[in-house]
Each structure stands twice: as structure tokens, then as C-alpha cells.
Amino acid sequence: MPTTPFHSLDDYIALARTEGLTLSPDGTRVVLTVATPTKDATGYERSLWQVPAHGDGAPRRLTRSAKGEAGAAFLPGGDLLFVSARPDTEAADGEEAGQLWLLPAEGGEARPVTRLPGGVSGIAAVAGAAERLVLAAGLLPSADTLEDEARLRAERTKRKVSAILHDTYPVRHWDHDLGPDEPHLLSLDLDGLVDTLAAVVDEEAAEADAANAAADADRPQPYPASLPRPRDLTPRPGRTGESAGAALTPDGATLIASLLVPTGLDGRYRLVSIDVATGAHTLLRDEPGVDSTGPAISHDGRTLAYVRSVKSTPAGPTEQELWISGVDGSSPRRIAAEWDRWPSSIQFDHDDRALIVTADSDGRGPVFRIGLDGGAVTQVTGDDFTYTDVHVDRGTGDLVALRSSWVAPAHPVRIARDGTVTVLATPAAAPEVPGTITEVETTAADGARVRGWLLLPEGASAEKPASLLLWIHGGPLNSWNAWSWRWNPNLAVARGYAVLLPDPALSTGYGLDFIARGWNSWGEAPFTDLMSITDAVEARPDIDETRTAAMGGSFGGYMANWVAGHTDRFRAIVTHASLWALDQFAGTTDHAGYWQSIFTPEAMLENSPHLSVAEIRTPLLVIHGDRDYRVPIGESLRLWAELMEHHGNDDGTTVHRFLYFPDENHWVLKPQHAVVWYETVFAFLAEHLRGEAPTRPAGLG
Numbered sequence: 001m002p003t004t005p006f007h008s009l010d011d012y013i014a015l016a017r018t019e020g021l022t023l024s025p026d027g028t029r030v031v032l033t034v035a036t037p038t039k040d041a042t043g044y045e046r047s048l049w050q051v052p053a054h055g056d057g058a059p060r061r062l063t064r065s066a067k068g069e070a071g072a073a074f075l076p077g078g079d080l081l082f083v084s085a086r087p088d089t090e091a092a093d094g095e096e097a098g099q100l101w102l103l104p105a106e107g108g109e110a111r112p113v114t115r116l117p118g119g120v121s122g123i124a125a126v127a128g129a130a131e132r133l134v135l136a137a138g139l140l141p142s143a144d145t146l147e148d149e150a151r152l153r154a155e156r157t158k159r160k161v162s163a164i165l166h167d168t169y170p171v172r173h174w175d176h177d178l179g180p181d182e183p184h185l186l187s188l189d190l191d192g193l194v195d196t197l198a199a200v201v202d203e204e205a206a207e208a209d210a211a212n213a214a215a216d217a218d219r220p221q222p223y224p225a226s227l228p229r230p231r232d233l234t235p236r237p238g239r240t241g242e243s244a245g246a247a248l249t250p251d252g253a254t255l256i257a258s259l260l261v262p263t264g265l266d267g268r269y270r271l272v273s274i275d276v277a278t279g280a281h282t283l284l285r286d287e288p289g290v291d292s293t294g295p296a297i298s299h300d301g302r303t304l305a306y307v308r309s310v311k312s313t314p315a316g317p318t319e320q321e322l323w324i325s326g327v328d329g330s331s332p333r334r335i336a337a338e339w340d341r342w343p344s345s346i347q348f349d350h351d352d353r354a355l356i357v358t359a360d361s362d363g364r365g366p367v368f369r370i371g372l373d374g375g376a377v378t379q380v381t382g383d384d385f386t387y388t389d390v391h392v393d394r395g396t397g398d399l400v401a402l403r404s405s406w407v408a409p410a411h412p413v414r415i416a417r418d419g420t421v422t423v424l425a426t427p428a429a430a431p432e433v434p435g436t437i438t439e440v441e442t443t444a445a446d447g448a449r450v451r452g453w454l455l456l457p458e459g460a461s462a463e464k465p466a467s468l469l470l471w472i473h474g475g476p477l478n479s480w481n482a483w484s485w486r487w488n489p490n491l492a493v494a495r496g497y498a499v500l501l502p503d504p505a506l507s508t509g510y511g512l513d514f515i516a517r518g519w520n521s522w523g524e525a526p527f528t529d530l531m532s533i534t535d536a537v538e539a540r541p542d543i544d545e546t547r548t549a550a551m552g553g554s555f556g557g558y559m560a561n562w563v564a565g566h567t568d569r570f571r572a573i574v575t576h577a578s579l580w581a582l583d584q585f586a587g588t589t590d591h592a593g594y595w596q597s598i599f600t601p602e603a604m605l606e607n608s609p610h611l612s613v614a615e616i617r618t619p620l621l622v623i624h625g626d627r628d629y630r631v632p633i634g635e636s637l638r639l640w641a642e643l644m645e646h647h648g649n650d651d652g653t654t655v656h657r658f659l660y661f662p663d664e665n666h667w668v669l670k671p672q673h674a675v676v677w678y679e680t681v682f683a684f685l686a687e688h689l690r691g692e693a694p695t696r697p698a699g700l701g
Contacts, residue, residue, distance in 0.1 A: 005431045006494040009678055013037060013671040016428035017485055018410045019046065022072045023391035023400045025128075028053050030400055030412055031062065031072050031080060034428050041671050046070050048082060048103075051425040053393070053400055055414060059427040062103060063110065069101070073123045075131055075190065078105030081113075083120050088112045090224070100135060102190070113190060115224050117150040118181055125248040125255060128299060131191040132252030132276070135230060136243065138181030146223045146230070156180075168239045169265055172590045172629040175665030183241035185257060186230035187276045193228060233274050238262070244269045244293035249301045249327065252276060256284070256295040256304060256327070265593030269293050271306060273328065284329035292323075294345070298352040299394065302327055303372075305346055305355055308334070314520045314600045317477075319512055322346065322355065324372060336370045339377045340511040345390060350397040356380075358387050360479045360509030363439070363451060367399065367415065380419050386482035387415075400424075404483035406453055406490075406501065407433045434458060435493040440500070442536035448517060449510075450529045452502030453480055454537060455493045462541035466498040467689045470534050470570070472552030472559045476506040476522065477515065486667050487553065491678055497685070500537050504529035506555075520599055522555075523562045523607040530559065531567070547689045551681070553577050554631060554666065558609065561639070564620060565612025572688035574681055576623040577631045577666050580639040582608040590629040613642045619655045621684045623677065625664030636660075657684060676700060 005011040020033035030053045035044040046068035049059045063069045065086040072082045080103040085096050091112075097119025103110040114120055114135070121136040143149035156162075164171070164179040171178055223229055233255060234241045244258040255274040260267045270286035284304075285292045289311045296305045304327045310318040320342040325332035341359035349356055349369065357368045361379075365386025369378045381387060385403040388410070392399060399415040409431070412424040435458050441451035460466040469492055473480050480501035489499035503510065505518030505525035518525040538545035549572040552560045557578025564573050579585050582604045586595040595604070605611075620643065624636035640658050648654045659680050661668055668677050679697035686692040 004434050004490075004494060006434050006488075006490045009491070009675045010041070012488075012491060013041060013674060015409075015431055017044075018402060018412070018426060018428045020070065020072065021389040021391070021400065021402050021412055022074060023053060023393065024074050024078055025076050025394070026078065027393035027395045027398075030424060031074075032059075032412060032426065032428075033070050033072060037671055043671065044068075048072055048080070049427050051412065053414065053424070055422040055424055057425055059425050061427070067096075067098075071122050073126050073133070075102075075126065075133070076129055077131065079103065079190075080105070081123060081126070081133065082110075083122060084110075085119070088115065090226070091115055100188070102193070113188070113193065113227060114230065115227055116146070116230070117153045121183070124185055124243060124246040124257075127248040127252030128250035130250070130252035131193075132187060132189050132248065134233065134246060134248060134255055134276075135186045135188055137184055137186055137230075139184045139232070140181050141236075141238075147221055150221055150223075168262060169593075170590050174590065174630050175627050176629075178239075182237050182239070183243070184235075184237060185233045185241065185243065185246065185255070185274075187233055187252075187255070188230050189228055189252075231276070231279070233276065233279055234259070235279070239267070244291070245295050245306075247295045247297045247304075248276075249297055250299065251301065254327070256297060258291075258293045258295055258306070261286070265591075266311075266597065267593075268311070271295060271304075271329070282328075284325075285332070294343070296347045296355075297327060298348045299350070300352055303348070303352065304329070305348065307343055307346065312519075312598055314598060314603065316519050317512060317515045322357070322370065324355075335372060335374065336377050339370070341368075342508055345388070347390070347392060350392050350394050356390060356392060356399065358390060360386075360481055362509055363453065363479060363481050363503060364405075364509070365479075365481050367401070380415060381421065382419060383421065388482075405437075406455065406480070406483060407437050409483045409485070433490050433493075435460075435490075440533065440537055442533045444505075444525075444529050444532045446517070446525075448505070448514065448529070450502065450504060450533050452500055452533055455489050455499045455501070456542060457493050457496050457498060460498060460542040465542050465544035466496060467547040467549070467685075468534075468537065468543050468545070469497050469499045469685070470530065470548065470550040471499050471501055472530065472550065472556035472563075473501070473503070473507070474552070474554030474556045475508075476518070476526070476555040477508050478555075479503050479507050479509045481509065486669070486674070492682070495682055498537075498543055500534065502530060502533045504533075504559075520603045521607060522558065523566075523609075526559055527562055527566060530563070531569075547571060549573065549685055549689055551575070555579070557631070561609035562607075562612075564616045564618050565609055566615070568617040570618050572621070572685055573618050574621045574623070574684065575639075576668075577625065577628050578622070578635060578639070579609070579631055580635040580642075581610040584638065585631070585635055588632045588634055610638070610642065614646050616643070616647065619657075619684075619688055621657045621659065621681065623659040623661075623668075623680075625661040625666065625668055627663060627665040630666050672699065 017035045032049045048062040067085040069082045069084040083098045085098045100114040101110045124134040124136045126133045242260040246257040258269045269291040271284040271292045273282040291309045294307045305324045308321045343357045345358045355370045367380040387401045387403045390401040402410040404410040414422045440454045550570045551574035553576035557575040560575040676699045683695045
């Protein structure tokens with residue numbers, strides 16, 4: 001019996017995971033963010049590792065702290081920035097907010113460069129030729145200064161106040177409450193930053209200061225004079241401080257930011273130029289019903305690139321257009337107008353004559369080069385991988401990136417100008433995966449090509465056909481084209497299942513018309529596509545068409561519910577974080593405005609799975625986390641109640657199951673909860689596909 005890390009859930013969660021990549025300005029060093037389990041395997045800690053950028057050498061660990069590090073970025077001089085909640089010896093006891101730290105290029109210990117009471121959310125932009133950056137951070141709306149911010153936060157903590165007063169929408173996002181602070185962009189100058197010895201403390205004066213502070217709790221405490229003082233570029237932002245991308249000119253003088261303009265339940269993103277020295281805002285692009293996002297600035301500081309998207313309506317999806325203009329917004333024009341892919345990242349090539357773009361495409365995520373002169377779009381990579389975290393080597397024009405597929409987790413690579421890929425060193429070695437992967441496709445009833453990936457367990461054959469799991473992706477504007485640690489089919493393959501990962505209507509990477517086939521009609525075309533490709537795969541001799549199951553999360557959970565109410569061909573169905581009653585969901589999800597923009601009221605009702613509850617004949621495993629704000633727990637609570645109402649036994653029992661996580665969100669991220677998730681799913685599948693006795697994972701008591 002073959003053994004891989006996927007044959008044991010404990011071995012699986014113990015695997016190191018590469019989560020981020022950045023390239024040094026001189027193109028010689030790559031820094032990776034690597035996550036590993038904590039000693040008790042109940043969480044993950046992150047560290048930064050350095051590897052050579054040309055394919056030789058070995059990894060070297062740069063950071064080591066209990067709190068971990070993330071969000072790495074380089075300054076032009078080679079110093080490395082990162083965000084960490086590691087202890088700051090000069091901060092007050094008990095302060096655990098993540099701050100910005102700097103690790104000198106010449107070596108030595110990292111030092112903190114911020115001490116914001118609410119911490120740093122992340123690095124929004126770094127100048128290419130100046131020691132200046134822009135931070136994202138939350139500040140309380142009543143605070144006029146950083147000192148006032150510290151006082152107000154201390155008061156909330158002292159009084160144990162967690163309440164939040166809202167006057168804008170939304171109030172939640174994915175898995176966290178919004179507020180009480182508001183999102184700001186803060187500039188920070190690190191030019192001339194030097195280490196100094198701590199001043200000699202006058203004990204009597206210190207005691208007097210402490211006594212005065214205790215007597216006057218309202219007195220603001222000064223921001224540390226030893227640290228560069230952040231400058232607020234978005235004062236009094238409300239929700240308009242939310243950013244959909246930001247970029248600094250090379251000299252650090254101008255920030256181009258995509259900032260939110262709230263409009264009722266929805267909003268649009270506009271491009272704003274901010275003078276970093278004065279804080280003055282100049283509007284570059286603002287169109288009603290249009291988002292302008294993802295700004296990128298050329299290396300010479302003259303040209304701006306961004307993505308322009310007309311808001312979708314129930315009539316259909318819209319294109320995501322690539323535009324360029326002068327950095328002042330002048331002479332805007334669209335490029336690659338005939339290209340039918342949606343860009344997921346954009347940046348300028350080393351010579352500023354083209355854009356380097358990533359996008360979903362035909363079940364992969366290639367890198368593209370798009371000339372600014374109107375030339376053809378060139379696909380740089382032609383393998384079966386999806387590329388992220390792409391960085392341009394200014395000296396050679398080569399690229400450095402992370403890439404992954406369903407048989408290889410994210411790992412660093414170098415991409416030559418001709419597309420040749422060189423794998424770089426990594427501390428997170430790729431694990432051996434079970435089975436094989438092959439591409440499958442079929443033709444849907446309307447003539448559309450529907451394709452996907454099929455993972456087969458070792459030994460699957462006509463003599464020993466494998467049970468089949470139809471695994472439906474979330475989104476729905478998504479594609480099964482990249483490795484996922486959360487949704488990993490290799491764990492099922494290791495247990496003898498074949499796993500079908502199809503891209504039905506609404507999937508990205510196949511052009512706008514393919515998305516439009518399922519628009520305002522989630523149930524019909526995606527369901528037909530899923531059944532068509534399942535038919536094609538079940539016709540294979542190495543698949544047992546009598547032992548099949550369907551599963552999915554989020555939109556995949558919605559489709560699993562729809563499948564349950566419209567066919568009894570599957571022996572079991574797993575529905576995670578699923579939409580059940582769309583009329584209810586539309587008002588309780590964290591962003592209700594979006595649902596009003598993509599569905600007509602009639603289609604929302606027609607495509608609601610709850611209307612077919614009486615038709616369900618297949619055992620369901622319902623799974624949900626109570627901190628899921630995108631698909632609130634009310635969806636599964638109602639699903640469970642209606643399953644019991646229509647299909648429960650007289651004695652109160654049922655063939656269905658409900659796995660509930662009180663403290664998990666949309667994804668179920670805690671390692672031991674992930675173990676319970678998979679153990680419960682595999683026990684449910686074994687019961688209904690293999691006739692094994694029902695079992696309860698040990699962690700469930």
C-alpha cells in the first residue's frame with residue numbers, strides 16, 4: 001500500500017506551506033513566507049526564508065519568532081520589511097498588535113518601525129527609488145492624532161467595550177466585524193532611519209510621569225520620537241479608505257490608490273492621486289457604475305495601468321478591461337480589447353513597453369505579456385500551472401513567481417524571457433501525491449465545451465473501478481486551476497476515490513460568453529454542465545458509476561444543494577457553507593448589494609435550492625461555521641430544519657448529518673478542525689458509498 005503525506009491527516013497538516021514571495025531590488029534574492037504547524041498542531045506560525053533567485057544554493061531562514069512574520073516587501077536599498085506581532089522591547093507590556101519591522105540588508109536583528117495602537121494591516125505600496133512606503137492601518141473615527149488614537153483604544157480596553165456604532169454599510173466582511181476603526185493609508189519615510197541607544201531613565205521623573213498619567217487618563221501619550229511618524233493620507237475616510245490597490249511613483253512623491261465610493265448597499269472604486277507631501281487628493285478616474293482597480297505604475301514613473309470594469313447587472317457579466325494612461329490620468333486608452341480573460345494581477349515589464357499579467361485560462365493560470373503598442377497578447381507560460389506573486393527582475397526581464405497545480409503546491413520558480421521555467425530552492429519541499437491527474441472534457445447540451453481535471457487513485461482500472469467524487473468549486477466566478485490546502489482532493493484520492501474537478505458555466509478562464517451561460521440562472525446551466533461531464537467521466541472503465549457522491553463549498557455548496565433537489569443519482573452529498581434560501585441569504589450576507597446587482601427578483605426565487613427540499617432523496621452532510629459572514633449560519637440552520645421537517649424520522653433521527661463549528665468561518669482553518677472536517681466527510685462517504693458502519697471522529701466525542 002503506497003504511503004504519502006495524504007494518507008494521514010496528521011502528516012498532511014504537518015506539511016510546510018509556501019504562502020508568499022517577494023524579489024529583492026537587485027534581482028538576486030527571493031524571500032518566501034513559509035507556514036508550519038505550531039508545536040501542538042493547533043495553529044500555524046510563519047517565518048521568512050531567503051533563497052537565491054537563479055536556481056542555485058539553499059534556503060536560509062531569516063526570521064524566527066513565536067508570533068511569526070508575513071507581508072514581506074523590499075525597500076530599494078535591499079532592507080526587508082515585514083509585519084509581525086513579535087514583542088517590541090520598548091513597547092508597553094501586553095501590546096500584541098502587528099507592527100512593521102525592518103531587517104537590514106547587511107544583517108543583524110530586525111527592528112520595529114511603527115508602534116500604532118491598532119497595529120498595521122499590511123504594506124500597501126513601496127516606492128521603487130525612495131525609502132518611502134504606504135501602510136494600511138485602522139484608526140478610530142474620533143481620533144484627531146495618533147496620540148488620541150492610543151488614548152481612545154486604551155479607554156475601550158479599560159472599560160471592556162466591544163460595541164460598534166455604524167452609520168455605513170456593510171458592517172461585516174467575510175469572517176470579521178468592520179469597525180470600530182476605519183481603514184486608512186499612512187505614508188512612512190524610512191530615509192535616514194538609524195538605531196539609537198535608549199536614553200538614561202530618570203527614575204524619579206518616570207515615577208512622577210506615571211502618577212500624572214494615572215491621574216489624567218485623558219492626556220494623550222506621545223508617539224515614540226525614536227520612530228518615524230506615519231502621515232495620514234486619507235483622513236476621515238469613513239469606508240472610502242477601503243482600497244482595491246495602491247501604487248507609489250518611484251520617487252515616492254505620488255500615491256495612486258483605488259478608493260471606495262459607497263453608494264447605498266454597494267459602492268464603486270475610483271482612482272485618486274495623492275500628493276504624499278501635502279496629502280492633497282486629485283481625482284483621476286471616477287465613473288458611475290464602473291470600478292477602476294489594481295493600479296500599477298511604470299518604472300519610469302510616467303505611465304499608469306489599471307483594470308476598468310463596468311458593474312454587472314442581471315442582464316449579464318461585463319469585461320474586465322486593461323487600461324493605461326499618463327500617471328496624471330491623461331490620455332487614457334484601452335489595450336488588448338480583444339483579449340477575453342480577466343486579469344488577476346498586472347505590473348509593468350522591465351522596459352515599461354508591456355504589461356505582465358496573470359489570468360485564469362482553460363483550467364490554468366498562465367503569465368501573459370501584453371504590449372502597450374497594441375500588439376498581440378503573448379502567453380509566456382504554457383504548462384499546467386497557475387502563477388501568482390509574480391515579480392519582474394529589472395536587470396534581466398526575467399520573472400520570479402510562485403506556481404502550483406493540483407499535483408504540486410505553491411513553489412518558487414524563475415521564468416526566462418522565452419518562457420523557460422527554473423525551479424528555485426525552497427524549504428517547503430513538494431510532497432509526493434497519490435495517484436495521477438488527467439484532463440477531461442465533454443460537450444454540453446448547448447454545444448459548449450466543458451472541461452475539468454480528473455484525479456485517479458493508484459490501481460484504478462476496469463477490473464477495479466474507483467468510486468467517484470464530483471467536487472464543485474466555489475465562487476462561482478472561479479476555476480479549479482490551483483492548489484488549495486483547504487480543499488485538497490489528494491486526501492480523497494489517497495483513500496481510493498477518483499475526484500472530478502469540473503469548471504461548469506460561470507467558471508473563469510473560458511471567456512465572457514461561458515460565464516454568461518449561467519448568469520442570473522445559477523441552477524440551470526451549471527447543473528447541466530456538471531451532469532454532462534459527470535456522465536462522460538462515469539463512462540470511463542476505471543470509474544464505478546454505481547458509487548458516486550457530490551460535494552462542494554460556498555457556491556459549490558449551493559450547487560450541491562441544487563443537485564440534491566434535482567437528481568437522486570448520487571449516493572451521498574456533502575454541502576459546506578452553502579446557500580439554501582436565496583431570498584433570505586440576499587439580506588443577511590455581508591455584501592447584500594452585490595446580490596441585488598446580479599439577480600432579478602424572479603431569478604433569485606427560481607434558482608433557490610430550498611424550493612426543492614421535498615424532492616431530496618440523497619443523504620446530506622451539512623457543514624457550517626458560525627463565524628461565516630459571507631454565507632451566514634442561518635442558511636444551514638434553515639436547511640437542517642427543513643430536512644428534518646420533510647425527511648426526519650418519527651423518533652427524531654435522520655440519515656442526514658450536520659457538522660457545526662462554533663468558532664470557524666467560511667473555510668474552517670484551524671488544523672485540528674480541518675482534521676475533524678475531513679474525518680467526518682470520509683466517514684460519511686464510506687458509510688454511503690462503501691457500506692461501512694457509521695463512525696464518529698474521536699475529536700467529536
